[in-house]
Amino acid sequence: MDRVLEQIIRRRALDRCEYCRMPEAASDLKHVLDHVIARQHGGRAQATNLALCCGRCNQFKGPNLAGIDPQTHQMSRLFHPRRDVWTEHFRYEEAVLIGLTPVGRATIATLGINLPIRVAVRQALIDTGNSF
Ligand SMILES: [Zn+2]
Known part of the structure; x- marks a missing residue:
């Protein structure tokens, strides 16, 4: 990966995950560059x-492009950080991410964003003054 391109992506995202908004500084794993459309599907x-x-x-997420909306049990594409507006699909209620649309709900389910351990980590961050 081109280092300049990586820096552009990191700055554009303000060093936060573009799906769950976890700040990189608060994460135990280094944030990575995600191919929104995976290379195996022709993403560049x-x-x-x-x-x-x-x-x-x-x-x-892996190479997934879609998931199941747990509310309707219908398949939905996943959130696309370059084309979609985060606040149209998600909002936080404390440490729990709420899906506002089929895209939001399918993304939360597929990416495991509200797994109990992840909610607990976010709650601990909120308790120490962070916000999402
Ligand atoms: Zn994330």
Whole structure:
């Protein structure tokens, strides 16, 4: 990966995961550059297809492009950080991320964003003055 491109992506994301908004400084794993559309699906390593992603979201996302909305049980595409507006699909209630749309809910479910350990970590960060 081009170092200049990586710096551009990191700055653009303000060093936060573009899915769950975890700050890199508060994470035990280094944030990585996610191919929003995975390479195996033809996604390219360019700014319009790259997003800063925490290690947890990246592990769960893998090459997935879609997931199941747990509310409707229908398939939905995942959140696309370059094309979608985060606040249209998500909002935090304390440490729990709420999906406002099928895209938001499918993304939360597929990426394991509200797994109990991840909620506990965010709550500990909130308790020490961080916000999401
Ligand atoms: Zn994340």
